[in-house]
Amino acid sequence: MKTPIQLQQQNLAALKNGLPVPTYNRADNKIGIVHIGVGGFHRAHEAYYLQQLRQLGEASDWGICGIGLREADAKLHDIFKKQDHLYTLMVKHPDGKIEPEVIGSIVDFKMGVTDPEPVIARMADADTRIVSLTITEGGYNFNPTTGEFNFDNPDIQHELRHPNDPRTVYGFLTAALQRRRDNGLPAFTILICDNIEHNGDMARKMLLTFAEVQNPPLATWIAQEVRFPNSMVDRITPVTTPADIETLAQDFGVIDAWPVTCEPFIQWVVEDKFSNGRPAFEKVGVQFVPDVGPYEKMKLRLLNAGHSVLGLLGVLHGHPTINACMEDETFVTYLRAFMDTEATPILGDIEGIDLDDYKDTLLQRFANPNIKDSVNRICSESSAKLPKFLIATIHENIATGGSIKFATLVIAAWCYYSDKGMDRHGHPIEISDAMGTELHEAAKQTTTDPLAFIRQESLFGTLVKNERFTKLYTEAVQQIYEDPNIKKYMKELM
Template identity: 40%
Template sequence: MSIQAYQYDSKNIQSGILHIGVGNFHRAHQQFYTNELLKYEDQQHWGICGVCLLPSDEKIVTNLRSQHLDYTLTICGRNGKDEIHNIGSLTELIWGIEDPKAVINKIANPAIKIITLTITEGGYNLDKETNAFNLNDEKIKYDLENPSSPTTVFGFVAEGLRKRKEDGNGSITILSCDNLQHNGNTAKRAFTTFIEAQDKELAEWVKTNVTFPNSMVDRITPATTPEDVIRLNEKSGTEDKAPVYCEDFTQWVIEDQFIAGRPAWEKVGVEFTQDVTAFENMKLSLLNASHTLLSYPSFLKGYRKVDEAMQDQDIIKLVRNFMDIDITPYVPAPENTDLEKYKQTLIERFSNHSVSDQVSRLCFDGVSKFPVYIMPNLIKMINDDKDLIRVAFLFASYRHYLKYKVDDKGHSYEVAEPWITENDEKLISSDNAIDFLGLSAFKSIDLKESESFIQVYERFVSEIKNQGATQVLKSII
């Protein structure tokens, strides 16, 4: 299959954006849009300098550097037709473990006008109960006391901004690209709280020199396994050490609040708006919440690929009923959006055989996902005395997934929950199912006070344990 080469001379591209967290989603989404934009000569100062801050990033840094930072992106069509793009918009790659000063200097560089972030939902260091920035985290306390040798994203950005301020290098925008409601507001709260605690003078500068637009991002991008690397390279005829693949659907909506200028991303399909709330609510409440809803029951039924789970009519019915009955009443459609078409497109996207996303990826880090995707609408449903059967089934499935680590087919598995607390572990191990509802992820409402929720949840806990998730799901469809 032929590869679509990028339509610019990479020697002419300058870095105007610094991105922290060079993972698969970033390389399939922001890099894709920017790669398309750089063909315009007046936009060629918007290349992206990637920054990795974790020891575990060594492999991706080494692989990308070995091929001059270029990589292939395979876009998997729902119609079975794929496209392969060569991506060249990653102009530099700095590994903070190897050269922390280079990260700081790059943030301070006057050519950098925007810092973008994909540090995951859990990466903003917010307390699960209060949603406030956690200043008592040990790494945060170290960075507060040792500003010149940072270890966290907050410490690096603060030190970089301090140097930027001292050098008189001007204002900058910090743009979150993570799946969070009002992600710009979240980023602002996290970074400004850290900076206020470390440097009051810098905090005053940030108030008038840094903007934090909200944005909504959307493109299903699976993790790339070693088997995927072989498969993608056979298709492309390359020896790419860091290929990425994703679905054909993509969307990016951003509030137009860039204090130091921005790329003309609208030329390549990005939507700019003054308020991203309706788009965020639609995506997080329908796509992300539905992903969470289908993940644990699907995994317990023995499915490991999302497209395979979406051939199961019981799973499809569960997801569709959840969208139509539980979520749609709370999702006002954004302007020029057909909500019924959007929901049908989601079913098609989840079922895309070419993407074949991993169910384990959807299950990963539920403690960070429930507060963002599930709890806001669940609170409304409880207050409005709505039918809670599907959401209670999800909670019972999540508990079973975390507690027993064996699916309906007798297969054991490992659980990946990087932000789970010691107290959460105790609540999960308890044989009293009600204790589980005190998990840090659920703190935005006291679920123990909802008799209607407790009644159906406890029934599902018992039935899943005795009959398996497969049989219980059949009973509620």
């Protein structure tokens, strides 16, 4: 076997016989897109779509500059610098086949934590026409129940007093937009690529709320000039493992310190509402529609909620991965029952979509044995996910008299998970959640107050006042605390 080669621009010619590499001249790229939150998903999704467009010989003025606003982004910044901003995307098929491709659509990366000015300047540059974001549900600084902006955040308070020293995405956006306005430049589009219903509308509301306090004249300009298209994004992207890095080196001859793995499936549905132009993404499979709402809701309430159903029930049972859950017939049957009886009835008809086919495809994707998406990853930041993915479905089914029993058991499992931090065998569970302390404090009161966990109004709204829900929840949570054999209760509900 030949010696693996370091992934760098100068080595692409030597690598091209082993895997696809960029065939376009990356040095010619203008930066047209600034992206905040360059995680695995962005690199498997928007950056991948742009790569496909560049390979067609188009979009040379739409290169991506990544932005890191967290200290944790320094690792990727350093790796990108060493690798000339190149990385490998490893598509993992259910039959075990791995298709790697070197992606070159990201051409720069700047850290805003240590020095905000270069980031503001890049966003304010005339060539920048889109600022896109993947900062997870928790990054938008709003109350998940009320939907209102959180002005109590210390970083937000700092930005209100010091508009030229931004710390959050809102501070950077307003600083850059103010500079564009002062320089007579058109506004950029703000394109959200996170799993939030009506994500563009939400981002517009949050940014305007912030700007109206920080700089009212700028808020007026933003309201008139900036477009916030809603979008629905989809591609399962597990955390990269040391085994992935080793496989890439041994089987494909590429030394890449941070490749990205993903499934073959990819989808992007976007409203065609842009401030200042966009790439011709429709040429590589992106669907542009007048209203993305029905597609967003379908994906959030079936795929994302389905992931959380498997994750929270699976982690208590002791399944390590989503595909391991899907090898368990009880979990497969339970998930499909949740989808059919609780999620589907609130979706209505969606143009161009056969919901039964979509659900069949989801089950196949979840079962992909080559992805091995950990249940811990799926359960992380549940406080930001569940209000939108699952709890909203419970509220809607209560209003219509629909079934809520399958989702309610998941909430009871989340309580036990937050309290005990262990599975049914007593093995510790790694919990990662910005509200982890609050969740634990509420959950640990369950033995004396069965409804303590769901009294958190910021997450559950008024569910604690609904007799039908509280009856089901109390029964479920008491059963789990007596015996955390979650499969027993799953079977009883089916």
